[in-house]
Amino acid sequence: MTLEQYAQLSNYAIASATVVVGIAFVAHLAEWGFAFRPERRTAAVSTEASEGATLVADRDDETPDRSTVLASVATSVTWLGAVILVVGIVTRGLAAQRVPWGNMYEFAATGTAIALVVFLVMTKVWDIEWLGVVVTGFSLVLLGIGFSVYVPAGPLVPALHSYWLVIHVAAVMIAGSLFLISAGASALYLVTERAERRGTVGPVLGRLPRSGAMDRLAFRFTAIGFPMWTFGALIAGPIWAYYAWSRYWGWDPKEVWALITWVVYAVYLHARVTAGWKGRRAAIICLVGFMTFLFSFYGVNLIFGGSLHTYAK
Amino acid sequence: MSPDKASQPERAKTSHDAPALNGREMLRWTWRQLTSMRTALFLLMLLAIAAVPGSIVPQRGVDARAVERYLADHPDLGPWLDRLGFFSVFTSPWFSAIYLLLMVSLVGCIVPRTVVYAKALRARPPKAPRNFARMPASDEFETDATPDEVVAAARQVLRRSRIDVVDTSTEGSETRELRAETGYLRELGNLVFHVSIVVVLVGVAVGALFSYRGSAIVTQGDSFSNTLTQYDEFASGALFDADELPQFSLDLTRMIARFQTEGTQRGAPKLFRASGTYERDGRTRPFEIEVNHPLQVGDTGVFLVGQGYAPVLKITDARGNVVFDDAVPFLPNDGTYTSTGVVKVPDAQPEQLGFQGFFLPTAVSTGDEEASVSAFPGAANPLIGMFVFHGDLGLDDGVPQSVFVLDKSRLTQYEGRNGKPFRVSLSPGQEQALPGGGTIEFVDLKLFARFQIASTPLLRVPLVGTSIGVLGLLLSLFVRPRRTWVRTRRVGSRTVVEVAALDRVPRDDLPDELQELVDRIRRALPGHEEKTS
Ligand code: HEM
Numbered sequence: 001m002t003l004e005q006y007a008q009l010s011n012y013a014i015a016s017a018t019v020v021v022g023i024a025f026v027a028h029l030a031e032w033g034f035a036f037r038p039e040r041r042t043a044a045v046s047t048e049a050s051e052g053a054t055l056v057a058d059r060d061d062e063t064p065d066r067s068t069v070l071a072s073v074a075t076s077v078t079w080l081g082a083v084i085l086v087v088g089i090v091t092r093g094l095a096a097q098r099v100p101w102g103n104m105y106e107f108a109a110t111g112t113a114i115a116l117v118v119f120l121v122m123t124k125v126w127d128i129e130w131l132g133v134v135v136t137g138f139s140l141v142l143l144g145i146g147f148s149v150y151v152p153a154g155p156l157v158p159a160l161h162s163y164w165l166v167i168h169v170a171a172v173m174i175a176g177s178l179f180l181i182s183a184g185a186s187a188l189y190l191v192t193e194r195a196e197r198r199g200t201v202g203p204v205l206g207r208l209p210r211s212g213a214m215d216r217l218a219f220r221f222t223a224i225g226f227p228m229w230t231f232g233a234l235i236a237g238p239i240w241a242y243y244a245w246s247r248y249w250g251w252d253p254k255e256v257w258a259l260i261t262w263v264v265y266a267v268y269l270h271a272r273v274t275a276g277w278k279g280r281r282a283a284i285i286c287l288v289g290f291m292t293f294l295f296s297f298y299g300v301n302l303i304f305g306g307s308l309h310t311y312a313k
Numbered sequence: 314m315s316p317d318k319a320s321q322p323e324r325a326k327t328s329h330d331a332p333a334l335n336g337r338e339m340l341r342w343t344w345r346q347l348t349s350m351r352t353a354l355f356l357l358m359l360l361a362i363a364a365v366p367g368s369i370v371p372q373r374g375v376d377a378r379a380v381e382r383y384l385a386d387h388p389d390l391g392p393w394l395d396r397l398g399f400f401s402v403f404t405s406p407w408f409s410a411i412y413l414l415l416m417v418s419l420v421g422c423i424v425p426r427t428v429v430y431a432k433a434l435r436a437r438p439p440k441a442p443r444n445f446a447r448m449p450a451s452d453e454f455e456t457d458a459t460p461d462e463v464v465a466a467a468r469q470v471l472r473r474s475r476i477d478v479v480d481t482s483t484e485g486s487e488t489r490e491l492r493a494e495t496g497y498l499r500e501l502g503n504l505v506f507h508v509s510i511v512v513v514l515v516g517v518a519v520g521a522l523f524s525y526r527g528s529a530i531v532t533q534g535d536s537f538s539n540t541l542t543q544y545d546e547f548a549s550g551a552l553f554d555a556d557e558l559p560q561f562s563l564d565l566t567r568m569i570a571r572f573q574t575e576g577t578q579r580g581a582p583k584l585f586r587a588s589g590t591y592e593r594d595g596r597t598r599p600f601e602i603e604v605n606h607p608l609q610v611g612d613t614g615v616f617l618v619g620q621g622y623a624p625v626l627k628i629t630d631a632r633g634n635v636v637f638d639d640a641v642p643f644l645p646n647d648g649t650y651t652s653t654g655v656v657k658v659p660d661a662q663p664e665q666l667g668f669q670g671f672f673l674p675t676a677v678s679t680g681d682e683e684a685s686v687s688a689f690p691g692a693a694n695p696l697i698g699m700f701v702f703h704g705d706l707g708l709d710d711g712v713p714q715s716v717f718v719l720d721k722s723r724l725t726q727y728e729g730r731n732g733k734p735f736r737v738s739l740s741p742g743q744e745q746a747l748p749g750g751g752t753i754e755f756v757d758l759k760l761f762a763r764f765q766i767a768s769t770p771l772l773r774v775p776l777v778g779t780s781i782g783v784l785g786l787l788l789s790l791f792v793r794p795r796r797t798w799v800r801t802r803r804v805g806s807r808t809v810v811e812v813a814a815l816d817r818v819p820r821d822d823l824p825d826e827l828q829e830l831v832d833r834i835r836r837a838l839p840g841h842e843e844k845t846s
Pocket residue numbers: 263266269270273347348349350353357415418419420421422423503507510786789790
């Protein structure tokens with residue numbers, strides 16, 4: 001295939017992947033929608049269930065209802081979307097003859113793919129399928145943002161020619177994917193915890209784990225993401241900056257925000273072990289952390305045109 | 314902070330004739346407050362918030378010109394922000410105060426915890442609780458094996474823990490208690506991580522005191538030696554001594570600049586490479602510097618941070634003397650390398666001459682003669698356009714001048730025949746007569762390289778520090794401190810075995826893991842083989 005054909009194929013694949021991820025998102029939404037149906041009894045929503053046991057397990061002995069069927073359909077469709085997206089990114093790399101993360105469009109596509117794959121792999125290890133709606137919804141937003149800054153496949157400017165770029169960006173995007181999952185869990189924690197306190201856990205929330213489990217999950221993913229972020233943003237990033245710009249750290253807006261993100265997540269990890277900061281406050285800090293991550297990933301490029309990190313545009 | 318201590322100040326306040334907190338108590342109270350986790354949280358958050366303005370308004374240390382522009386654009390707000398230190402946030406008193414407090418808090422946190430940890434390292438695993446059922450996970454089984462055999466099996470299964478076995482037998486009942494504790498590395502990792510934060514920050518600060526950085530423009534064929542006078546810009550840390558500049562020099566023999574010539578990214582940079590030889594300690598070696606591939610000479614790095622065109626100009630004055638014959642770097646303004654430059658000819662007679670104008674690597678006429686533009690950064694159709702001034706260049710005032718700025722206060726501009734400003738317009742090889750007599754010739758076109766020369770001593774301290782810090786962090790996040798107890802009691806010919814476990818950091822998979830532990834102990838018991846079938 002010629003480079004143009006690869007580029008073309010990449011465009012088609014990324015566009016189709018967006019549609020497929022959209023379908024997965026709708027399926028997840030529908031899964032929650034069917035949970036509203038009146039014949040679903042609320043007996044399963046027993047607050048006596050031991051912490052951590054999911055209520056989905058309570059229904060295992062019954063014939064699977066529509067929600068459960070939809071959930072597994074959604075997961076399969078998400079896999080499909082992720083695979084097509086990876087194809088799109090690989091062909092993009094072949095078309096440009098380099099790693100496919102050299103501009104914002106590619107960051108968005110590769111970031112989404114990593115987020116989806118990290119999520120899907122993690123569903124094999126932990127029971128986190130219920131976060132599918134958050135992850136697919138967010139992927140759609142990210143891909144949408146990506147299309148808004150589309151540039152055709154092309155070579156890199158010399159400043160981006162470094163294997164530290166590969167390491168730095170890959171680490172940062174993986175960390176971001178983990179932060180996405182922890183933010184999703186924290187957001188749902190806030191909703192669920194409130195409902196549990198008020199005793200208004202309805203059929204939709206009843207499909208989700210209890211708040212304690214969400215809280216632990218958020219911590220677990222932040223705990224994996226934080227060292228990853230430390231390595232990607234505060235070790236690999238400065239090393240690359242040294243080679244490219246002759247200094248490790250220059251208080252560039254992107255660097256400032258990477259540090260802010262790091263500090264906020266450090267606050268989160270401390271908050272978790274401090275009585276009085278557990279639970280809700282910790283969850284809010286986790287969400288703030290994710291927002292600062294998003295801002296350092298995307299907002300800085302949008303708002304601060306003067307940043308060195310604005311990539312050949 | 315223990316509750317009784319916390320309530321002391323309270324009591325002091327309520328009783329009538331109690332003296333106010335004396336100085337020492339006050340100090341201790343402040344210290345406890347400062348080193349509490351709550352304060353650490355607060356300071357960390359404050360640090361994050363305080364960093365935000367540094368990303369919003371331009372910073373002097375990063376881009377001084379942007380600060381000037383900002384001040385000019387915001388005549389009301391600007392001076393206030395300046396007074397509050399917003400243009401140098403990261404060296405401002407308030408930012409420094411926050412991180413100094415954080416450092417103090419950090420050290421105040423590390424030291425006592427290190428002491429506690431040192432004690433804990435020597436401590437033995439604690440006694441078993443009386444009631445195992447109260448523990449987060451516990452189980453019980455019976456076996457034919459003797460208590461000693463059970464304990465031996467458990468010891469083997471729990472191999473990596475610190476283990477004590479105690480004979481707790483009383484009259485008539487033979488009992489053994491096994492106490493095991495693991496996860497000492499967690500706190501070690503935590504301490505290492507926090508210490509490494511201190512090391513990194515101190516390393517960066519001390520390194521900055523001894524560092525220097527500057528930039529220099531070197532034209533193809535020229536050389537650079539590392540002395541202060543050769544720098545265009547130079548800045549150094551407070552403790553840096555300019556006489557200590559490491560000695561080396563380099564000859565730039567070749568400079569390559571290549572751009573994409575086709576496709577959607579036409580004109581985008583493709584390759585920049587400066588090559589030549591450098592000399593240090595009497596030895597000459599070749600070098601090749603590219604973006605991302607600096608030349609490292611000891612602690613000093615030589616980086617290629619920019620490049621541009623340097624037309625070689627030859628100027629004769631009205632008396633026919635060659636008064637200028639040199640390459641003049643024109644600084645690029647944009648991606649098409651539309652560049653601006655200045656030529657100063659102090660030796661010209663009868664009056665000094667000054668030239669100011671632009672250079673276009675690939676000039677394309679837009680129809681009107683006046684407005685050529687550069688269509689491509691490569692030198693496909695080079696063109697120089699300059700205005701000419703005569704008079705006094707102002708070089709004798711003793712005030713240092715930038716070579717890129719023409720001080721026009723005592724200069725007069727030449728006019729052409731049509732009354733418009735006179736313009737020099739030259740392609741390579743062309744020559745043009747000047748209005749006041751004399752000529753200017755565009756002899757040749759060279760490239761120049763802009764090098765950033767920077768030394769960062771102690772550079773490995775922050776790097777190694779952060780790496781070790783991350784390893785410590787991983788330990789502190791993923792090592793699980795766990796206490797396990799096994800109690801055996803002989804009842805007739807059978808042995809009742811109770812097992813319980815407690816995690817210092819609660820986890821939801823503890824019960825499963827306890828079950829697995831029990832299974833492994835049973836499998837390790839003698840006579841286990843026959844029973845499994
Ligand atoms: C420079 C800023 C700081 C950063 C980036 C930072 C980061 C961290 C991180 C990531 C952890 C998580 C380890 C874990 O969960 O076990 C942690 C734990 C901890 N930090 Fe910090 N820290 C900072 C400053 C401080 C300060 C000033 C104090 C003391 C007041 C402190 C006291 C602690 C303690 C006691 C723990 C252990 C919590 C536990 O597991 O029991 N930290 N820190």
